[in-house]
Amino acid sequence: GAALFWTGFHEFNEMRFLNRYLKEDMVFVDVGANQGEFALFAAKRLHKGSVLAFEPMSMFFDRLVSNVALNGFENVKCLLLGLSDRAAKAQIYFNATNPLNHEGLGSLYPVDMHDGSTELISLVTLDAVVEEQGLRKVDFIKIDVEGAEWAALRGAEQVLRKYRPTLMVELNHETAA
Secondary structure (H helix, E strand, C coil): CHHHHHHCCCCHHHHHHHHHHCCCCCEEEEECCCCCHHHHHHHHHCCCCEEEEECCCHHHHHHHHHHHHHCCCCCEEEECCEECCCCEEEEEEECCCCCCCCCCCCECCCECCECEEEEEEEEECHHHHHHHHCCCCCCEEEECCCCCHHHHHHCCHHHHHHHCCEEEECCCCCCCC
16 A cells, blocks of 8 residues: 555556556456555546456455545446356465565465465356446456466456457466466
């Protein structure tokens, strides 16, 4: 949050790219929205489009919803859900030794840096949500879910085939399998 407060961005290069790439009528899907940096950035540029923001951890979801409201965005739909390759319930893990260290890095996988369970979350597929929401297109998907990226992509197979969206996916050594 401090980087956002002081500079307005945490992911500067990614925001520069999005600023040039996004068109006002696009549909942007933010998977692992956290407190909403990407969702808010996209919402400001998508005057005729929309943002679908997924955040499964209740603490960050509450911040996301608050940030969307504080900015007055009506084109953002926030969902308290994680994405995977099937509907399920799962424990999400965080750094129990130092919970303030990398506070946004909750993971479905208990590894050295994620060794404490924080809450039971709900998982769904993007394919199911896009159908349920009646979306006619998906233009861009940003995924940052600390090791669960492949499962989220497998659960978006129909969306990927039908709409061929641009993907921005973060992978890291600690949690990518």
